[in-house]
Amino acid sequence: xxxxxxxxxxxxxxxxxxxxxxxxxxxxxxxxxxxxxxxxxxxxxxxxxxxxxxxxxxxxxxxxxxxxxxxxxxxxxxxxxxxxxxxxxxxxxxxxxxxxxxxxxxxxxxxxxxxxxxxxxxxxxxxxxxxxxxxxxxxxxxxxxxxxxxxxxxxxxxxxxxxxxxxxxxxxxxxxxxxxxxxxxxxxxxxxxxxxxxxxxxxxxxxxxxxxxxxxxxxxxx
Numbered sequence: 447x448x449x450x451x452x453x454x455x456x457x458x459x460x461x462x463x464x465x466x467x468x469x470x471x472x473x474x475x476x477x478x479x480x481x482x483x484x485x486x487x488x489x490x491x492x493x494x495x496x497x498x499x500x501x502x503x504x505x506x507x508x509x510x511x512x513x514x515x516x517x518x519x520x521x522x523x524x525x526x527x528x529x530x531x532x533x534x535x536x537x538x539x540x541x542x543x544x545x546x547x548x549x550x551x552x553x554x555x556x557x558x559x560x561x562x563x564x565x566x567x568x569x570x571x572x573x574x575x576x577x578x579x580x581x582x583x584x585x586x587x588x589x590x591x592x593x594x595x596x597x598x599x600x601x602x603x604x605x606x607x608x609x610x611x612x613x614x615x616x617x618x619x620x621x622x623x624x625x626x627x628x629x630x631x632x633x634x635x636x637x638x639x640x641x642x643x644x645x646x647x648x649x650x651x652x653x654x655x656x657x658x659x660x661x662x663x664x665x666x667x668x
Contacts (some may be wrong), residue, residue, distance in 0.1 A: 456551070460620050461610055463558045463595075463634030465550035465608045470629035471599060475542075476655060480601050482536070483573055485660050486511065490530035490658055493575060497526070505580040511535045512570035518589050520570070520668060540568035543597040550595075550631035558634035559595050570668045576603065576646050576660035584608065584615035584642040592667035595633025602651040603636040603660040610640040623653040626652050 448523065455468035486509055487493040498517050499515035512535030513520040524530045549559070570590075574582070587596055607630065610619035617655040619640075624630060632639060646660050 456509070457553045459554050460622055461611075461632075461636050461639065463554065464609055464655040465548055465553045465630070466622050467553070467629040467631065468625070469627050470546060470549070471542075473627075476601055476627050476652075479599060479655060479663065480655060482539075483601070483663065486533055486573060487575075490528070490631065491524050491532050493573075494527060504582075505577075506582055507575045507577070507580075509573045510570070511539075511573070515570075515572055515589065518568040518650035520589060533627070535569050535571060539571060539663070539665055540566075542599070543568045545596050546597045546599075546629045547604075547633070548629055548665060549629075564595075566592075566667050568594070568597075568665050568667050571663055571665045574662040576605070576643070576662070577613070578646075578648050578659070580659075581645060582643040584610060584640045586612075586638050586640045587654065587664070587666065588638055590666050590668055591628065593633075593637055594667035595631050595637065596626075597662045597665040599665070600612075600628045600630075600631040601626050601661040601663075602655060602657040603648060604650040605643050605646040605647040605660055605662075608642050608644055609636075610635075610642075612638050612640070616639050625650070626655060627655075 472611050493507050493509050514532040516526040544564040604625045607622045607624045
């Protein structure tokens with residue numbers, strides 16, 4: 447719940463299998479995750495600019511945990527850079543992701559992620575840093591062999607998160623505001639849906655976090 451909110455924001459199923467969990471991370475957890483991201487961003491295999499096969503560059507800077515993502519696949523080392531081994535995926539981040547999936551299942555009210563508590567062996571993550579003016583075009587997370595739900599945690603600037611459909615990058619889609627501490631889970635029928643971030647809201651980060659920009663950590667199973 448932000449300082450300008452009269453009522454707490456409610457968790458919501460945005461599309462079948464896609465659930466927004468506002469304020470999922472406590473202030474303490476946000477600080478823990480941000481401190482970890484700052485350590486992970488250091489060389490070797492730290493924060494980098496991603497170059498696309500077309501020759502362009504992503505405006506979002508990125509690093510990988512567990513396995514290195516490059517367009518469009520995974521490798522144990524930074525194959526499109528200096529060849530350094532990727533940093534390990536921390537077990538506690540997998541625990542946070544499984545707990546978020548369980549919380550999302552309660553909101554969805556149906557076993558879209560499978561029966562019983564989440565037991566996904568989460569083992570990889572992408573950390574995306576959005577500076578002022580950075581954005582992410584519509585894409586889908588289709589390079590993983592696993593169909594396990596993706597769990598996204600947000601820190602810093604609020605953003606417009608555009609969640610679309612599985613057929614293409616165009617409409618229909620739904621725009622959702624993600625704020626610092628929010629989680630977003632998508633799996634089941636929504637696992638291959640196109641999604642993106644058309645804009646962030648500079649200056650909207652919690653002052654106590656000490657972050658200029660947006661950090662997004664997406665947890666996946668390879």
